Amino acid sequence: MIGPAAYAAEAQALLQLARPAMDAAIFEAVDHIHTLVWLNSACVEDLELLEREGIADCATFTQNYLRIACSSKLTATRHRRMARAIGRSCELLGLPLSLLLEALWLALQILHEAVAHLPWAREQHAQLAAVLSARVRDALHAINDGQHELSTARHQLMIELEQWRTTAGSWDAFAIGAMERLSRHPGMVAIAIGRPDPDARIVYEFESPRFVAYLAEIQRQGIGPLSMDASNTFGQSPQARAWRSRDIEINHSYLVDAGAGPWAQAAHAVGIHASTALPIIDSEGEPAVLLALYGALPGQFGTQSMGLFLQALRQVFSQAYAELGQLGRAHPPPVAVRRRHLQLLSRGAVQMAYQPIVDLATGVPTAVEALARLVSEHGRLIAPAEFLGGFGRPELNRLFVLGLQHALHDLAIWDQAGVHLSVTLNLPPSVLVHRDCLRWVIAGFAISGVNPERLMLELLEDEDAAASNQRDDAINRLATLGVKLIMDDFGSGYSNLWRMRSMPFDAVKLDQSLLTELSADQPRTVRFLAGLIDVVQGLGLRAVVEGLSSPELVALACILGADAGQGYALSHPLPATEVPVWAHNFSWASINPAQPPGELAALAAQLARSGAGHRGKF
Structure with a gap:
């Protein structure tokens, strides 16, 4: 039995008849799969974290999945959608496909044995065994597709970010657009971009909506802010460590990473269970800003494939900052001078000068x-x-x-x-x-x-x-x-x-x-200025x-009607x-348009006589 036939009316009837026997077999299969998984040392830590953080219990999840997979009401579309989601989650957690394959075939073997003991005709045994085998094959194909979907999504995201880097036009535009694209990536809960202020506190320049909710929860719970000071209680977060080490730092779980522990309750309240910090390097090789990513699953930033993705992500952000970070800004002062300026600002050493407007x-x-x-x-x-x-x-x-x-x-x-x-x-x-x-x-x-x-x-x-x-x-x-x-x-x-x-x-x-262009082409510039004033008014x-x-x-401005x-x-x-x-x-000293002081004012008076603009109080 292949494909849709495994979900057709005849298959549904057989599954309904065999339900009591299969429920007992599923219970047995869960025990065997639990033992199999816990013998795989590479997976135990991630699965234990899922349980400790209340996200998923391996045994309960396995039992629920097998019951749904053997349900007479299951459709092919729903089964494949569910299996693809499992594949994406396994890819996020770094669980090997070989382990899933072994677990599913173990479950299938136990289900076949249960079916064989049913008081049915041989033909019915064969038909139900074929239904179960077909559904397991469907699941494996869909799980594999789900894993590849995530890999493809990462690759496509990097292509989009590279293209956006070349067209954004400014660092602010790049950061906003890149955050929007990252926010749509599977498993990503919140994103922020910031850097330390002169008081060694991290100040965020760009924030995704869920990150704003996270900050609000931190404030509601009265938790201290992130600090860069290593001696501070709040100075061992991944972001602080990344800034000091100039390398990517990962918080696999708020229950495991002591440096991230102070914010565990606030993070869990908004669905955050892991984080990573990427120091973005400027053209001089110095950390300029921090990119902070927050994930839905513990351990999701620690897999090998994710490590490659984070390195590529850091590279494109660093390149964007090097190319766009100073566009539209004055030339940056030397590091020591900038540090002094930041200290003055942090102390409030600001004075205002006032230029009158008449x-x-x-x-x-x-x-x-x-x-x-x-x-x-x-x-x-x-x-x-x-x-x-x-x-x-x-x-x-x-x-x-x-x-x-x-x-x-x-x-x-x-x-x-x-x-x-x-x-x-x-x-x-x-x-x-x-x-x-x-x-x-x-x-x-x-x-x-x-x-x-x-x-x-x-x-x-x-x-x-x-x-x-x-x-x-x-x-x-x-x-x-x-x-x-x-x-x-x-x-x-x-x-x-x-x-x-x-x-x-x-x-x-x-x-x-x-006005500085007046010396180059006085008549044309005066007419242009007059036209601008007319447009504005x-x-x-x-x-x-x-x-x-x-x-x-x-006098020129007066006569033109500014x-x-x-x-x-x-x-x-x-x-x-x-x-x-x-x-x-x-x-x-009032201006007399009939006797304009100077050549420019005379040109303006000429224009004014042909139709002066109005004036009003500023």
């Missing part, structure tokens, strides 16, 4: 842009160009929070001096989409008492479309809060006009690089021109204590 219609200062500086041990102010290249997501998060706190606090102080301004603050895309961003902003308002409408957050243009929906959702939440939003550096690269129209932006900053947004470094450029401007011609960045004095003493 309404070009009225000449009234209406806002200031908050610009972060690190303060060295000797009081030297360190500009962003010196430290931003060494900052990753955790550092940008902290810098934003500190900058927000300083800016809102200073607004409140200036109010007491009779100077009422708004403040703009840069909001990096990675900070925007952080799950706590909105909470940080709300907390800042609660502490300072500042009205949300006086905070304007500047968002950089970003070509990465990998998380566009997430970014847009975050933008809408901030707008609902009352915060005003500005698109920064418009005209410096990619811009989506439809997005500008559909998203709740209030203003657009025109990139100062546009045509969308109902305010146009702010950056880089007004001379009176002539201020709403507001900032630059050295109006004011250099000021310490917080000097802003009220500057605001009280600032005087505005």
